[in-house]
Amino acid sequence: MQASNEEVQTGLQRVDEAGMEFQKILHATLSVAGQIQDISAASQELSASSQQITSSVEELTRIANATSKSSNEVAASSEGQLACTVEMTASIQELSTAAQELQDVIGQFKI
Numbered sequence: 001m002q003a004s005n006e007e008v009q010t011g012l013q014r015v016d017e018a019g020m021e022f023q024k025i026l027h028a029t030l031s032v033a034g035q036i037q038d039i040s041a042a043s044q045e046l047s048a049s050s051q052q053i054t055s056s057v058e059e060l061t062r063i064a065n066a067t068s069k070s071s072n073e074v075a076a077s078s079e080g081q082l083a084c085t086v087e088m089t090a091s092i093q094e095l096s097t098a099a100q101e102l103q104d105v106i107g108q109f110k111i
Helices: 002-108
Strands: none
Touching: none
16 A cells, blocks of 8 residues: 555655656746747837838939939930030121121222
8 A cells, every 4th residue: 555655645745746847847848938029029120120221212213213213314404505606606707807897898998
């Protein structure tokens, strides 16, 4: 009978030890689940930040394209103004030559 009591005591002790080990496993599992939730939240924040960065880069690209277009328009306008200036300079030179020729012709008349 004493052997049976010892076996029961040993069995109870092992049940208690198994219960404690299951408690450790439960705590470890809960800790891992909490860490997974933290990682998930951090991943969602990273995703949101990445979307904001992508949006900002797209906006910068749009602004750069608009600036490039405006720069091209300014360059084309400057080329047009340069062409007009060259044309005006040639006209002024022609008028100056014609005025000089007129003065020479008028100088030939004697009053």
